[in-house]
């Protein structure tokens with residue numbers, strides 16, 4: 350026996366009880382949990398979260414709001430007002446269902462496709478649009494496009510490199526544990542991100558140090574044009590957690606009820622010192638990867654048409670109707686209501702002034718080095734000369 354007891358000696362196989370425990374864990378990681386099927390029927394009552402009817406309507410409303418703002422961002426990009434947008438259509442249940450059970454002081458590390466989570470955290474449509482248009486009220490002051498986030502809501506801006514948020518969020522979770530807090534981190538990333546080294550480094554650290562992290566894979570089947578089958582030869586993505594000692598659960602990501610339930614249980618377990626969970630939420634991206642993508646080059650419209658049947662809003666309407674919570678008509682009127690609300694917000698936001706031209710030189714350095722000061726002066730002079738010549742770079 351070593352002094353620390355941390356090394357395997359004498360050499361022996363893994364104990365029987367661990368093998369038994371892993372057999373149960375395998376079932377979760379290779380299975381497929383759902384509470385409500387695509388026709389809105391309850392298929393497993395045990396997986397329904399304990400939420401009131403009012404909360405169910407609230408959850409549905411967040412999903413509607415995410416869908417509405419998403420379609421506006423798409424339109425505004427086509428109008429040349431937004432540089433780039435990564436559509437969320439079809440993935441609202443994962444974003445809303447995972448963010449909703451969290452506490453205000455928990456931390457969310459999104460990827461770039463979680464509008465529903467931003468709304469749940471408290472970001473308004475106006476703030477989302479200010480960000481997307483990079484206007485004078487943009488909370489991130491024009492830094493990078495298509496990336497959201499806001500310190501006010503413990504919502505960390507997503508990185509551009511795929512999967513970078515994984516080790517960063519795991520480190521943040523470790524910090525929470527180190528500080529003795531009972532806050533957790535919730536991280537979103539795609540199926541493609543599971544092929545990056547950052548995923549493996551993050552999961553390994555999370556498992557070894559039992560950090561309070563909930564890691565959610567938005568398995569939307571595609572990493573731009575690369576299908577899920579090209580990401581791994583493993584039978585599921587959730588099963589990858591087990592190699593790192595992180596329990597993995599594979600769930601129906603279009604069933605917001607099961608997403609809420611599984612994330613809520615994982616977060617509470619993490620809060621009590623039970624360590625991390627990897628959740629594979631199986632969903633489908635109904636739109637293009639970004640506004641710069643054309644999915645018809647790598648998948649059929651037949652596939653998209655079939656997947657429409659599984660989309661989460663339709664399922665929620667059917668579920669609420671069958672539970673006598675809201676009729677389909679009432680549910681659809683929530684969509685109409687938000688459509689007109691957001692239209693008004695769009696008008697307001699479009700009328701706001703742009704960021705000042707010298708924004709590049711602000712918010713980066715506490716004290717600007719000489720070469721930055723020189724560049725800033727250069728810009729000022731260029732703008733002055735353009736004005737004298739009657740030239741404008743604005744529309």
Ligand SMILES: Cc1ncc(C[n+]2csc(CCOP(=O)(O)OP(=O)(O)O)c2C)c(N)n1
Nearest residue numbers: 462509510511539540541542569571572573
């Ligand atoms: C390190 C890195 N490699 C490549 C890219 C280009 N890229 C941007 S998004 C993306 C696909 C990501 O797919 P996935 O993780 O499944 O997320 P999804 O977009 O499907 O939500 C790629 C390859 C990048 N941003 N960073």
